[in-house]
Amino acid sequence: MPQTVRAVIARAEDAPVETVDIVLPEPGPHDVIVEVKACGVCHTDLHYREGGINDQFPFLLGHEAAGVVETVGAAVTHVAVGDVVVLNWRAVCGECRACRRGRPWYCFDTHNASAPMTLTDGTPLTPALGIGAFAEKTLVHEKQCTVIDPDTDPAVAGLLGCGVMAGIGAAVNTGAVTRGDSVAVIGCGGVGDAAVAGARLAGAGTIIAVDRDPRKLEWAKEFGATHTIDAGTEEVVERIKELTGGWGADVVIDAVGRPETWKQAFYGRDLAGTVVLVGVPTPEMTLDMPLIDLFSHGGALKSSWYGDCLPERDFPMLIDLYRQGRLPLEKFVTERIGLDDVEQAFTAMGEGRVLRSVVVR
Template identity: 65%
Template sequence: MVHKVQGVIVREKNAPATIETILVPEPGPGEALVDILTSGVCHTDLHYQQGGISDDFPFLLGHEATGIVNSVGPDVTEVKPGDRVILNWRAVCGECRACAKGQPQYCFNTHNATQKMTLEDGTELSPALGIGAFIEKTLVAAGQCTKVDDESDAAAIGLLGCGIMAGIGAAINTGEVKRGESVAVIGCGGVGIAAIQGSQLAGATTIIAVDIDQAKLDRALELGATHAVNSRNEDPVEAIRALTGGHGADVVIEAVGRPETYKQAFYARDLAGRVVLVGVPTPEMMLELPLLDIFGRGGSLKSSWYGDCLPSRDFPMLVEQYKLGRLNLDAFVSERIGLGDVEAAFAKMHAGTVLRSVVEL
């Protein structure tokens, strides 16, 4: 049986996102068919539209999603029909060298569904991050489904599927923020705000938000930052040092993905401090730093892949923190929209007026 459903695609670079009829096959071995409940509109979806990820058009957009498992293929044991799940884009293989070392969060052989979703004319679609969630039903690898409870707001917890997890994980998993430490977060969009919340959850006592947009800084202060630095008006490195006894922060999280802001992060950390890059650079960007400074300052320079998360471990734990009132996921849901509003949501994202628009089906 093939399911004929509505979904949002982009046919070519910079083309508008449009609603099309999509054919979704029944799940095969290791696959799950999921009825989508919600899907956040993430910057990564915009990057797909702009051709910044690959040129494998047409793309089926959407990936920060919750849903209900509709059916599963043969031999699937992770989930069953009726389970409420958050989707993730890194189904671990359990067999590669990272998994064999007990580090499945770094799995080098993550996988997606084998079968393809198509347009009515047979054109195969490339689902965003192997998910494609701006659609009524999607086909994924069963390992991309993490079961969660039925009580929490689907729109809020679904954001753990990508950007919010990236930010929280950059602080907790990659940066290993400890109780009493100081943290600076450069870039206060959705990922940066999530890094601030992750730092607060980990017990940081000084959390410095850095951005050029005062409205974003005000929001950061509302959501866990203890200090705000407008880098349009003052040197962020000197400001961070001044707020940390002249030393620099224990952890600096760069959530922009630009050489200029990465250099700020590098010099704003304390000796033996940690820099975490979670902002996504573009292919042409280059970074130049004196090698002696890298050697002389010690510490570590890390990149955070998806917040170095293990969805089966981290999603349920963070949902519980949300239910206990320790993690404010509701604040990230700026608006709830329909499938036909995705293009308008991209415009609001450009303007910086939303943390997340969330498609509800």
């Protein structure tokens, strides 16, 4: 039967979020109800609240989550009641053109729950990235759940559901960083520092962190940056080249997603280097570049969606590395907060005071 739980919604563009009662319908055949134990406050949630994703208000916010499977639909085989899971928004279908070509990280038909969660008056909610986990419980498709080691801190594990996976994957999967490479990361918030951590994990020799905030540059050093560039006082492209023997970096990761930072990434790479865009631009942004510059540089220009990850492959592997002490995921958790503190967490994010605020229960 339907359940009523507390959750955080964005009712209108730029309006403060609200904690309200919502209704979870009975799970469909392939749906599951997950009791949410932790959910990170991601910049994407703020984009939803600001109307920067679409206008399908009201939104049920939250998507970087870990929890315990409470109820399963009649045809569920992927998970079982009691499993500890990380939720993901790239639940690949296995049947679309991308999946059939062996590129499931580009899946065009990812799975979501079969029925919407609603307000108590019946108004359908749009869940952030198909998840909606600033809630005591949420309804998702079984394939949106990745089973992990039950002894893992859910506040740490949940961050793999979006930002940390996006950054690590941008370095390891999309950028294909390997031993001895030089890497520059522009923008050292949660995603950028995850890219720094991924580059270190892959064995990069030189890892350059670029940001305007000295505090964020210090954080980047904790994740493995060997050099830092203060973009507010230093010429970024020139300094990247100075730190790489005059050539530029093998891989430059733009974790900001603005035309000016993308150009810094493009001109700060080696002649045959790789640019990876993982920061998400807003729809109105445009890029004006001399076409001859694109022609005369080799290498690759790539976008990284969700770190080009496969949750079933990557989440358990990264949890194992964390538990072995080889990946400091715990350093991303700046503070633990309650459901009623999400609006204040958005303020802290905007002021650059946190890598991640995490709602815990």
